[in-house]
Amino acid sequence: MKGILLVNLGSPESPEPQDVKKYLGEFLMDERVIDVPLWARNLLVKGIILNTRPKASAAAYKKIWWKEGSPLIVLSERLKTKVQKQTESPVALAMRYGSMTIKKGLQELVDKGVDEVLLFPLYPQFAMATTETILVLAEAIQKEHFPNITLESVPAFYNKPDYIDVLSQSITKHLEGVQFEHLLFSYHGVPERHIRKRDITKSHCKIDGKCCSTPSKAHEFCYRHQCLEVTRLVAEKLQLKSGSYSTSFQSRLGFDPWLQPYTDRTIERLGKKGIKNMAIVTPAFVSDCLETLEEIAMEGQEIFHEMGGKQFTTIPCLNDDEEWVLLLSKWINKWSKTNVLSS
Numbered sequence: 001m002k003g004i005l006l007v008n009l010g011s012p013e014s015p016e017p018q019d020v021k022k023y024l025g026e027f028l029m030d031e032r033v034i035d036v037p038l039w040a041r042n043l044l045v046k047g048i049i050l051n052t053r054p055k056a057s058a059a060a061y062k063k064i065w066w067k068e069g070s071p072l073i074v075l076s077e078r079l080k081t082k083v084q085k086q087t088e089s090p091v092a093l094a095m096r097y098g099s100m101t102i103k104k105g106l107q108e109l110v111d112k113g114v115d116e117v118l119l120f121p122l123y124p125q126f127a128m129a130t131t132e133t134i135l136v137l138a139e140a141i142q143k144e145h146f147p148n149i150t151l152e153s154v155p156a157f158y159n160k161p162d163y164i165d166v167l168s169q170s171i172t173k174h175l176e177g178v179q180f181e182h183l184l185f186s187y188h189g190v191p192e193r194h195i196r197k198r199d200i201t202k203s204h205c206k207i208d209g210k211c212c213s214t215p216s217k218a219h220e221f222c223y224r225h226q227c228l229e230v231t232r233l234v235a236e237k238l239q240l241k242s243g244s245y246s247t248s249f250q251s252r253l254g255f256d257p258w259l260q261p262y263t264d265r266t267i268e269r270l271g272k273k274g275i276k277n278m279a280i281v282t283p284a285f286v287s288d289c290l291e292t293l294e295e296i297a298m299e300g301q302e303i304f305h306e307m308g309g310k311q312f313t314t315i316p317c318l319n320d321d322e323e324w325v326l327l328l329s330k331w332i333n334k335w336s337k338t339n340v341l342s343s
């Protein structure tokens with residue numbers, strides 16, 4: 001029997017510093033997130049970050065935490081429940097980090113009689129720090145604990161026309177009646193080094209402004225290309241005028257160069273330029289989370305207002321949007337019936 005495992009990032013158990021520290025420890029010790037040799041990662045994460053960041057991160061988590069728990073987890077659960085209602089195959093939910101492990105998710109499916117699993121990382125764009133770390137861990141768990149099941153995974157869906165339609169519809173819906181002079185597409189950043197490491201041609205990704213719009217096999221694993229494509233395709237669909245939208249990258253950590261332009265500086269620049277009304281959408285995230293609810297909706301808004309901006313409209317992630325649920329269910333049902341992944 002076939003079954004589906006949706007996988008998202010994960011969140012701390014609670015917004016208390018000790019739980020945030022535990023979560024950050026697991027997350028940042030992942031060699032695909034902080035991709036330096038183990039001794040350096042130990043020094044950086046255990047020696048520095050875990051002694052400085054958890055208190056501030058916990059304070060940020062407290063601002064966005066819901067009665068039911070972490071928004072990212074609650075929203076992912078709502079999505080799973082709605083998708084399950086639209087499909088006959090069992091659907092389970094797991095997180096890459098934290099207590100809702102991939103092993104538990106696979107066990108839940110196996111207990112229901114599943115022996116063919118579709119692994120569905122909830123990320124529209126490929127990144128070493130997100131999709132790849134899920135695939136590698138899931139395969140290792142399958143080999144060690146579930147040798148009798150097969151595992152197939154959904155590739156990045158950033159440019160699927162039906163995904164672009166759903167994202168565009170959601171943007172239109174949330175901007176109905178909103179006056180905005182600029183729409184900013186803000187994606188989670190990654191260190192530039194991550195992009196170069198996953199360049200399968202070894203020479204294409206120069207991160208120079210041109211490589212991502214020059215056709216190349218490298219784009220299958222180029223997070224920057226995939227983000228820029230989402231912006232381009234949505235802008236085309238919504239007929240946004242050139243200059244009335246742009247792309248930026250948020251949430252950088254440490255001193256290495258990360259993908260640019262940075263979101264905070266872009267918001268600052270837009271405010272300084274005299275933009276009074278702006279809207280912001282965050283298509284690297286399928287569920288609202290700390291990075292959208294705090295970093296964008298709170299900090300971003302504050303920066304904009306400090307620069308003289310007036311109206312700052314944040315567009316929610318797709319979360320458990322009906323059209324998004326229908327699209328995921330359509331892809332899953334197609335795979336369940338024909339073994340073919342999305343159109």
Ligand SMILES: C=CC1=C(C)c2cc3[nH]c(cc4nc(cc5[nH]c(cc1n2)c(C)c5CCC(=O)O)C(CCC(=O)O)=C4C)c(C)c3C=C
Pocket residue numbers: 009010011012024033034053057070072123127129130188189190191223251253284285288289290291
């Ligand atoms: C080296 C560090 C990080 C990389 C690389 C990175 C990539 C990356 N992350 C997401 C999605 C999310 N990240 C979230 C939180 C978060 N991310 C980092 C660091 C890196 N992320 C940190 C330290 C944190 C914790 C928060 C903090 O202390 O500031 C979240 C939110 C989780 C939640 O509980 O709400 C998401 C989602 C993507 C998509 C990505 C690469 C493309």
Ligand SMILES: [Fe+2]
Pocket residue numbers: 188251
């Ligand atoms: Fe992150």
Ligand SMILES: [Fe+2]
Pocket residue numbers: 204205206211212218219222224225
């Ligand atoms: Fe590229």
